[in-house]
Amino acid sequence: MIEFDGDALALAPRLIGMTLLVDGVGGLIVETEAYLRGDPASHSFPGPTPRNAAMFGPPFHAYVYRSYGLHWCFNVVAQDQGAVLIRALAPLAGLERMAARRGGTTGLCTGPGRLTQALAITGALDGAPLDRPPFDWREREGTPDIVNGPRIGITKAMDEPWRFGLRGSPFLSRRFA
DNA sequence: CTAGGGATTGTCT
DNA sequence: GACAATCCCTAGG
Structure with a gap:
């Protein structure tokens, strides 16, 4: 995948502009959020549980959890026992399969x-290594123009500007201020 | 044991 | 703009 040795805060912007494919379906990463160790908003904050076990495992593995049931x-x-949430992609490959899974375009x-539904990512992939199939990564080309701001949908540490995005992308889940 | 809430989205108004 | 859907963890009795 990539050579990297930093924590979640450094990894989050590093992933912007990279291409992620799952079983040949995917696109360019345009939005991420960092959740650090010691971060009250991170699922790893309360310590290990069955749900967040992957966050305490080896890096560059998947942590997949169910949100709002x-x-x-x-x-x-x-x-760092942190993680980077992938929030949005610019679709590039397998658009028909995405649309079929999503029930629309x-x-x-x-x-x-939406992203996990389009790429067919489920709890079955929780803890899976990301450097082998079905995952495939492509390094970014050039230097992306990255913006950052507060994270979305959280109720703790709301002021930390740990959401990152590709400036001007029409595929962001929300605009940056 | 029960009650409450969350890193969300689709649908209806 | 409001609300339902509904799993897993946390807090408290």
Whole structure:
């Protein structure tokens, strides 16, 4: 995948502009959020549980959890018992399969829950290594223009500007201020 | 044991 | 703009 040795806060912007494919379906990462060790908003904050076990495992593995009882959210585990939530992709490959899974063509990968549905990521992939199939990564080309701001949908540490995005992308789940 | 809430989204108004 | 859907963890009795 990539050579990297930083924590979740460093990994989050590093993933912007990279291409993620799952079984050949995916696109360019345009939005991420960092959840650090010691971060009250991170699922790893209270300590290990069955749900968050992957965050305490080896880095560059998947942490997949269910959100609000019905959506899946996909994270890349970092070196610090933190993780990076992948919130949005610019769809590039397998658009027909995405649309079939999503039941339409609107907002295919715009939002963490939509993205997992389009790529068929479920709890079955929780803890799976990201450097082998079905996962495939491509390094970014050039230097992306990255913006950052507060994270979305949380109730703790709300002021930390740990959401990152590709400036001007139409595929962001929300605009940056 | 029960009650409450969350890193969300689709649908209806 | 409001609300339902509905799993897993946490807090408290």
